[in-house]
Amino acid sequence: MAQSAPVLRPGGEAGYGPLPRRAGARLRASLKDGTVIRWFGAGGALIPVLALGFILVILTVRAWPAIRYNGWGFFTGTTWAEGNLYGNSVRTGGVLHPPGAAYGALPAIIGTLGTSAIALVIAVPVAIGTALVIVERLPKRLASLVGGFLELLAGLPSVVVGLWGAVTFGPFIAHDIAPLIARNMPDVPVLSYFRGSTGNGQGMLVSGLILAIMIIPIVAATTRDLLGQVPILPREGAVALGMSEWETTRRVTLPWVGGGIVGAVVLGLGRALGETMAVAMTCGAVLSTVPSNIYQTMTTIAATVVQTMDTAFLDGTGFALRSLAELCLVLMLITLTTNVVARLLVRRVSGTALPVGRGL
Amino acid sequence: MSIEAGREKHPAAVPGTDVAAAAQGARPSASDPGEASLRATDLTLGFGQRAILTGVNVEIRRGSVTALIGPTGSGKTTLLRTFNRMNDKVAGYRHSGDVLLDGQSIWHPGVELMALRRKVGMLFQRPNPFPMSIMDNVVAGVKAHRMAGRGELKSIARDRLSEVGLWDAVSERLKDSPFRLSGGQQQLLCLARALAVGPEVLLLDEPTSSLDPIATESIEALIRTLVPALTVVIVTHNLAQARRVADRTIFLNNGRLVEHGETGQMFEDPAEEETARYVSGRFG
Ligand SMILES: Nc1ncnc2c1ncn2[C@@H]1O[C@H](COP(=O)(O)OP(=O)(O)O)[C@@H](O)[C@H]1O
Numbered sequence: 261m262a263q264s265a266p267v268l269r270p271g272g273e274a275g276y277g278p279l280p281r282r283a284g285a286r287l288r289a290s291l292k293d294g295t296v297i298r299w300f301g302a303g304g305a306l307i308p309v310l311a312l313g314f315i316l317v318i319l320t321v322r323a324w325p326a327i328r329y330n331g332w333g334f335f336t337g338t339t340w341a342e343g344n345l346y347g348n349s350v351r352t353g354g355v356l357h358p359p360g361a362a363y364g365a366l367p368a369i370i371g372t373l374g375t376s377a378i379a380l381v382i383a384v385p386v387a388i389g390t391a392l393v394i395v396e397r398l399p400k401r402l403a404s405l406v407g408g409f410l411e412l413l414a415g416l417p418s419v420v421v422g423l424w425g426a427v428t429f430g431p432f433i434a435h436d437i438a439p440l441i442a443r444n445m446p447d448v449p450v451l452s453y454f455r456g457s458t459g460n461g462q463g464m465l466v467s468g469l470i471l472a473i474m475i476i477p478i479v480a481a482t483t484r485d486l487l488g489q490v491p492i493l494p495r496e497g498a499v500a501l502g503m504s505e506w507e508t509t510r511r512v513t514l515p516w517v518g519g520g521i522v523g524a525v526v527l528g529l530g531r532a533l534g535e536t537m538a539v540a541m542t543c544g545a546v547l548s549t550v551p552s553n554i555y556q557t558m559t560t561i562a563a564t565v566v567q568t569m570d571t572a573f574l575d576g577t578g579f580a581l582r583s584l585a586e587l588c589l590v591l592m593l594i595t596l597t598t599n600v601v602a603r604l605l606v607r608r609v610s611g612t613a614l615p616v617g618r619g620l
Numbered sequence: 621m622s623i624e625a626g627r628e629k630h631p632a633a634v635p636g637t638d639v640a641a642a643a644q645g646a647r648p649s650a651s652d653p654g655e656a657s658l659r660a661t662d663l664t665l666g667f668g669q670r671a672i673l674t675g676v677n678v679e680i681r682r683g684s685v686t687a688l689i690g691p692t693g694s695g696k697t698t699l700l701r702t703f704n705r706m707n708d709k710v711a712g713y714r715h716s717g718d719v720l721l722d723g724q725s726i727w728h729p730g731v732e733l734m735a736l737r738r739k740v741g742m743l744f745q746r747p748n749p750f751p752m753s754i755m756d757n758v759v760a761g762v763k764a765h766r767m768a769g770r771g772e773l774k775s776i777a778r779d780r781l782s783e784v785g786l787w788d789a790v791s792e793r794l795k796d797s798p799f800r801l802s803g804g805q806q807q808l809l810c811l812a813r814a815l816a817v818g819p820e821v822l823l824l825d826e827p828t829s830s831l832d833p834i835a836t837e838s839i840e841a842l843i844r845t846l847v848p849a850l851t852v853v854i855v856t857h858n859l860a861q862a863r864r865v866a867d868r869t870i871f872l873n874n875g876r877l878v879e880h881g882e883t884g885q886m887f888e889d890p891a892e893e894e895t896a897r898y899v900s901g902r903f904g
């Protein structure tokens with residue numbers, strides 16, 4: 261470090277005198293030329309990477325015996341059972357577990373993906389529409405007022421939303437909305453999942469809608485900020501070409517920040533995949549059944565973890581907790597995968613036109 | 621949805637043959653070059669309480685290049701943007717008097733705004749490509765006005781890019797981002813985009829003010845090739861440029877149109893003392 265100090269100094273030609281002798285002087289010099297700042301910066305930039313790697317490693321180590329014992333059946337099985345916690349522990353292939361323990365995460369995985377899909381399908385158009393109205397339609401004062409409320413809404417505690425969903429929103433959907441949909445859906449593949457018994461207000465659709473309500477403010481607030489940054493010049497160019505307002509929005513304004521909007525949606529998706537309390541309160545918490553239609557009670561990964569945490573601690577072998585760690589690992593992998601896929605998508609879509617920070 | 625509330629109908633009223641012809645790049649022939657394409661009568665423009673231009677009466681001749689000159693803030697841009705009603709939605713903008721395009725008021729209730737802007741195209745002070753590929757940029761207006769089928773887009777793009785002299789430079793990268801082109805190339809692309817919808821009039825607001833001399837020269841040369849098929853109005857703060865490209869020149873100052881005439885006469889033998897002082901650089 262001491263020897264290489266002059267090399268690191270940018271534009272060091274001017275200061276290429278003899279090396280400063282005292283440590284204090286050396287420190288002062290490296291403070292001045294930015295070496296110290298750069299080291300701090302590099303450290304700071306590494307923290308997220310290290311944190312992510314650390315969590316993945318810890319989870320994997322914790323879950324390892326469960327991964328070995330549960331095998332691939334973890335992804336195909338539908339039973340989530342801790343086994344007989346009061347019986348004598350059994351050792352299978354070197355893994356200690358209660359007799360009768362069986363862990364299949366398929367219902368939770370399907371529930372997680374299903375509720376998040378419902379949430380995205382509803383939230384993305386509503387959020388983008390909301391952001392557009394705020395930026396392009398509302399007068400300035402009203403726009404900042406509505407925007408402020410949006411940010412407030414984004415910070416609403418999920419337990420509040422969950423309680424409202426369980427007590428008011430869920431029953432409303434089950435009694436007044438779901439029957440209408442169920443009765444009118446044709447009996448064809450995919451759409452047949454919208455038919456059948458509509459439940460009592462706890463289930464996949466209600467949880468998905470609750471998630472939509474929770475991520476709309478997040479996506480809308482971010483999109484609003486992005487839209488506010490689109491310069492006037494290309495938009496005027498579209499207007500001068502005789503495009504209508506909607507065409508200008510669709511062909512110029514939205515594509516201008518398209519990559520950013522995908523980022524906002526991924527942010528919302530991450531929230532939806534991992535949201536725990538509001539879903540646990542509205543999903544019905546049925547751990548071992550794959551729902552046969554979108555109204556049925558079900559569970560998600562996060563909801564399963566929070567619902568079975570107490571029981572898991574009672575497992576003297578620790579196997580239940582290890583299985584929960586495995587479940588969390590699956591959730592992390594789903595989140596990371598969607599993130600990476602979205603990023604690749606952005607790169608493909610905006611490879612020909614990524615104007616932010618360029619041109620103009 | 622409220623977003624679409626402001627959407628105007630497409631120029632379906634324009635006879636199909638006309639649309640097709642425009643897509644092919646054929647423009648209304650300048651049958652009578654002396655006749656007025658645009659005519660302002662008693663035109664007064666302002667923002668809020670402030671008057672920007674008062675009592676403007678002027679004819680823009682069909683098939684010629686007309687330069688709008690005057691000091692900064694004299695209302696050149698305001699007048700130019702009035703011609704295709706770009707200011708209509710700007711806060712505080714007001715106008716009285718009238719502007720006629722081919723004898724009809726541009727504010728007549730029967731005039732479709734989208735169709736008007738297709739006829740009266742515009743190029744801005746700085747290039748403003750859209751966030752889409754080079755090819756899509758050229759045909760963006762053609763698509764918006766549904767002037768051609770999918771199969772014809774490629775040839776329209778090639779013709780327009782050739783017309784502005786950009787084809788050789790971009791033919792290999794039509795799918796690339798326009799933002800990697802040089803400023804001059806971007807402005808040419810915007811010109812190709814404006815030409816693709818077959819305008820009658822082209823409004824240029826200091827189109828070369830952000831460009832280097834070489835790019836400026838190529839744009840100026842191009843402007844001369846656009847007449848007499850098109851009518852061109854160019855705002856410029858560069859008097860030499862007005863002399864090089866314009867057939868006629870309009871001088872705006874102090875909220876009025878001071879003088880309008882042949883470019884040569886305006887610069888060598890202006891009728892007004894005010895004009896003489898401005899064009900000789902002895903201004904203010
Ligand atoms: N949107 C606007 N609102 C209020 N005043 C404006 C607006 N646009 C231009 N002006 C004013 O109108 C005057 C003329 O502007 P402009 O037409 O841009 O001048 P020029 O193009 O000749 O430099 C300027 O004093 C300017 O401040």
Ligand SMILES: [Mg+2]
Pocket residue numbers: 696697698855
């Ligand atoms: Mg101007």
